[in-house]
Amino acid sequence: xxxxxxxEELNIKHTNLDTKIQDELKHPMxxxxxxxxxxxxxxxxxxxxxxxxPH
Numbered sequence: 613x614x615x616x617x618x619x620e621e622l623n624i625k626h627t628n629l630d631t632k633i634q635d636e637l638k639h640p641m642x643x644x645x646x647x648x649x650x651x652x653x654x655x656x657x658x659x660x661x662x663x664x665x666p667h
Contacts, residue, residue, distance in 0.1 A: 615664070622661050629654040
């Protein structure tokens with residue numbers, strides 16, 4: 613897989629996770645365990661994306 617395609621895939625996953633988090637927060641009683649799992653996964657994806665950016 614080309615590097616740019618992989619980065620684009622990670623960005624899409626990151627955006628989808630953000631949407632899922634926002635949807636969960638709209639519930640009257642958000643599931644804290646689900647939110648924690650989604651946020652950890654989003655952070656993991658963010659770290660992968662950051663590894664592509666030269667420092």
